[in-house]
Amino acid sequence: MSTAARQQPVSGAPPRSERSGLGNSLRLVTIGGIDVAVHVSWLVIFGLVTWSLATGYFPQIVPESTATQDWILGGIAALLLFASVLLHELAHSFVAKARGLDVRSITLFIFGGVSNLAGEAKKPGVEFQIAIVGPLTSFVIAAVAFAIAVASEGAPMIGAVATYVAVINGLLGVFNLVPGFPLDGGRVLRSIVWSATGNLRRATELAAGSGQVVAWLMMLWGFWRVLNGDVLAGIWIAAIGWFLQNAAQTSLQQTVLETHLRRLRxxxxxxxxxxxxxxxxxxxxxxxxxxxxxxxxxxxxxxxxxxxxxxxxxxxxxxxxxxxxxxxxxxxxxxxxxxxxxxxxxxxxxxxxxxxxxxxxxxxxxxxxxxxxxxxxxxxxxxxxxxxxxxxxxxxx
Ligand SMILES: [Zn+2]
The missing domain is CATH 3.10.580.10 (CBS-domain)
Structure with a gap:
């Protein structure tokens, strides 16, 4: 569930990511000049995803597999989920770079990824392109995985992994298109309002407001599922809602700050x-x-x-x-x-x-x-x- 919440521009200094609440991350590789890191929380998610797939999904979909095979498949599927989120974030970052924004790092953390862009797009069209390419990438991965799943008729294990990757990327794409800032869909909405009104602040207020509505609905839905006995999924959904609510609020405050700063010396x-x-x-x-x-x-x-x-x-x-x-x-x-x-x-x-x-x-x-x-x-x-x-x-x- 990648949100591409951009970090606030404070120019220069690479250690900034450590200061901006994204500390505790391990740097993995550098791709096209962009540092890719994972937040330690991702290791927990990796374990949870592997566990739930190995004990729930694979035994059900591929009944003939052994427990060891289920755990290996779970691990592979969790790694592919990781790669999917990374590709989604890389797509944002490469388009941002191509449009002249400086991209320093991508951090994959508990609910997805954060692309650390230095600064925001200066034009609504650029913001639109940077935002939309993430969900599009997820949909392309989903389509490719779906094709593999269809083609792998004689290999049920490959088919099961490919189906999982197709479904999870489809969900990633759809979830990110929800029009609540700072989700990609919220950025798309902001760029459209921004382009129509020429007013970035009002566009941000609108998109962040809708982001908060989405966030509260998710929290309510999560609690409702907990009350109905679906505890793990309920907590999961409510936690994402809570995270979104915080992100929407922070983004709005940052934009307000920017509006003021722009006028002062x-x-x-x-x-x-x-x-x-x-x-x-x-x-x-x-x-x-x-x-x-x-x-x-x-x-x-x-x-x-x-x-x-x-x-x-x-x-x-x-x-x-x-x-x-x-x-x-x-x-x-x-x-x-x-x-x-x-x-x-x-x-x-x-x-x-x-x-x-x-x-x-x-x-x-x-x-x-x-x-x-x-x-x-x-x-x-x-x-x-x-x-x-x-x-x-x-x-x-
Ligand atoms: Zn995204």
């Missing part, structure tokens, strides 16, 4: 503060004179008016008490090489990307070589919340 959120230490200031002095009075979490270090580094609360904390009087900040600061600065006219989105990429809490703002203030993660979030509360970036613009 660093100057809109700058904390005008040119207080700075000099490289020879000691750690004790920085704490006494700069950190405590303004409750600052970071202090820029300036040499002759020029920013040369930044020292943060955690840098200061790491210096043992007895050494604080004698250690100059130049020894512990993130120096010029590691110093990332922005200017007042830098788009806020670029600043947010830099904050996320470096896992910084703040960046010094420099204007014509001179330190003019800081932009902090907390200030950015507060500003965005206020703008959203006041509806300043209105839905219809």
């Amino acid at each position: 660093v100057a809109d959120v700058i904390r005008p503060d040119s207080t700075a230490a000099s490289p020879s200031t000691t750690v004790a002095e920085v704490i006494e004179q700069f950190v405590l009075p303004g409750a600052r979490r970071a202090v820029p270090v300036v040499d002759g008016g020029r920013p040369v580094g930044i020292v943060t609360l955690s840098d200061l904390r790491d210096v043992p008490l007895e050494a604080r009087e004698s250690t100059p900040v130049s020894q512990i600061m993130a120096g010029p090489d590691a110093l990332v600065t922005v200017t007042p006219v830098t788009p806020l989105r670029t600043a947010v990307e830099a904050l996320a990429e470096g896992e910084f809490d703040q960046l010094p703002v420099v204007d014509e070589g001179r330190l003019v203030g800081l932009v902090t993660r907390g200030d950015v979030m507060r500003l965005l919340q206020i703008r959203e509360a006041l509806d300043l970036d209105g839905r219809d613009r």
Whole structure:
């Protein structure tokens, strides 16, 4: 059940996937420049699928097989399911690449795959193509498997595996076409509304709203099946619904964030503060004179008016008490090489990307070589919340 939920664009840094909730994954191979990884949860699914096929499906469909054969067939079928989901995701990724988007990795996890695209399609037509090719791929695999199943009359084991692959890919294709964002069908719906209205945000709200309706229906259906004694299938369906509901909500929040960020620059959120230490200031002095009075979490270090580094609360904390009087900040600061600065006219989105990429809490703002203030993660979030509360970036613009 692949959902192709794209990760939020935060440019650069490959380790980002580890930070975005998709940690605990094992890298398998690189295909066409795309890293393919499996989330550890997939190993559990692999075991469950193999088990349910070996004890349920194969004994029923191929009664003449031995238990060992059933387990081998179960394992093969589970691997083919894995390959099917991978092909579905690769199709998304290759079309995205062909349309100029950067694709870094595919992670196969508990409910399917996630293609880690850097950024979203800039045009509705491109989004449509990237989304639709996944289900189409699943349908093509289903058709090929079905043909094999029909042709394998004298080989019931091959026939049983091929039938399973055909059915599961048919289901994958259909499920992904359900018009709820961030499923492929939701992306198709979004691209159509986006193309018709020219308004990405409204299109996302609509598609995510329908995604949430689908998600709640799935959860209800799952509970209904549990109540009717079909516990495993019920929990399974409800879990997918719950996952979808989260994904729809997150996608919507990300789009809302993007809408706001697109209109702002660093100057809109700058904390005008040119207080700075000099490289020879000691750690004790920085704490006494700069950190405590303004409750600052970071202090820029300036040499002759020029920013040369930044020292943060955690840098200061790491210096043992007895050494604080004698250690100059130049020894512990993130120096010029590691110093990332922005200017007042830098788009806020670029600043947010830099904050996320470096896992910084703040960046010094420099204007014509001179330190003019800081932009902090907390200030950015507060500003965005206020703008959203006041509806300043209105839905219809
Ligand atoms: Zn897909």
